[in-house]
Amino acid sequence: MSSDIVWQTIRNNSAFLKTRRNVPKRFSTERFNLMAVNSQRYNGLVNRKGVHIQLSKDGKKVDVLTKIAKNEHLPQKSTRTVSILSKNCRRARNGVASLVKTYKKRDIMPAQRFISQLLRGTPKAKK
């Protein structure tokens, strides 16, 4: 589905859109939006390809999810998950960059920023 048409439908009206008074920027909380900003470029629903990063369920690894463009209409099979085992920030950043480089170059920087913030927010493992 053309991302432009879907964007025109969603841009002002979406379950994930977050607006607040006195906050001039609009945020968007859907998956595959690495900057969490409401814009066509970063939107996770509208674009065929997308990267998402989250902590794995057991909290020990970092999962990098990518959208499988062909399976857009099959939600169950539409994501591919690769786990990054290291929670060391530099290693995780490099890991993410190598995963994303061949998939969607434009998302390397947002992915690295996201993973840095994510790891910053997780409590450090006790030595």
Add this chain to the structure above:
Amino acid sequence: MTARPLVTVYNEKNEATASQIKLPAVFRAPIRPDLVSFIHDQISKNKRQARAVSTEAGKQSSAESWGTGRAVARIPRVRGGGTHRSGQAACGNMCRGGHMFAPLKVWRRWHRRVNVAQKRYAITSAIAASGVPSLVQARGHVVDNVAEIPFVVSDKVEGFRKTKEAVSFLRRSHLWADVEKVYNSKRYRAGVGKMRNRRYKQKLGPLIIYGQDSAIARAFRNIPGVDVLNVERLNLLKVAPGGHLGRLIIWTESAFKKLDAIYGTPSTPSELKKGFVLPTAKMANPDFSRIIRSEEVVNAVRRARKVKSTPKVHHNPLKKFKLMAALNPYATVLRDAAHKKQKV
């Protein structure tokens, strides 16, 4: 994107059956949020019941104006005596106990007539939007684990008699998360509606569209948030609730097959809707990135001229002798003389 792929039919246990149906042409109708919003607005006015203020309200007083010369305003005043009320102003919209400004009348235009063609356009647009997973997610439905969108289910679902079967089907098909969302969203309505039999509000869950009249509604109707519709009598208020596109729709196989007959295809007219032809979009190919990358455009367009502007760095001639020499040729002479002096 006018390609019409095959959609797999799933059975009530969420296993893919061998049956596949070509996507009905309705799903390629143009998606028009503006039109759907407008038509929804108009149609939702049609269920309104007249309300008005009583015709005699505020006028049931034999009040009469005292006229001029009595140092009071000329508003009608209540006659008689012996009570606080006597002499008080009555009958005006500014008076206490008087009638309101512009009393509400029953003959207000409550309903809206909508052109049939527009109503049909809106419904086709809403159906098309329900086939786009992004729009369904953006509307707020939880579809992360649903097998396919549009979701088509075998006709066994139409034979459900018990809510238990319906619930088990929704659970198996990973649609229960959407119903749980409904359960979690139940809350008190804000405002006076609470005391007017509209106490609770909750979100909407999936919509089930069936093809043959059966007792399916009875199986699903007690599940909060779930609506059931017959494919021949689709309701825009349910397919695009709130005027918003992208409701999660579960089609039964017979309903899905009927869509081509009801709405027609670009090559065959609709069998059920007289004179109806599926709407066409203004742009055949709305995908901007595909257009600019297409052969025709790429061949017609010259290369982008990248004007490399490197900033000009100005070095200091006092520190870089070559620059000094370029500016002042005599500097070389001076330097050599200085060197000679040092040696001596």
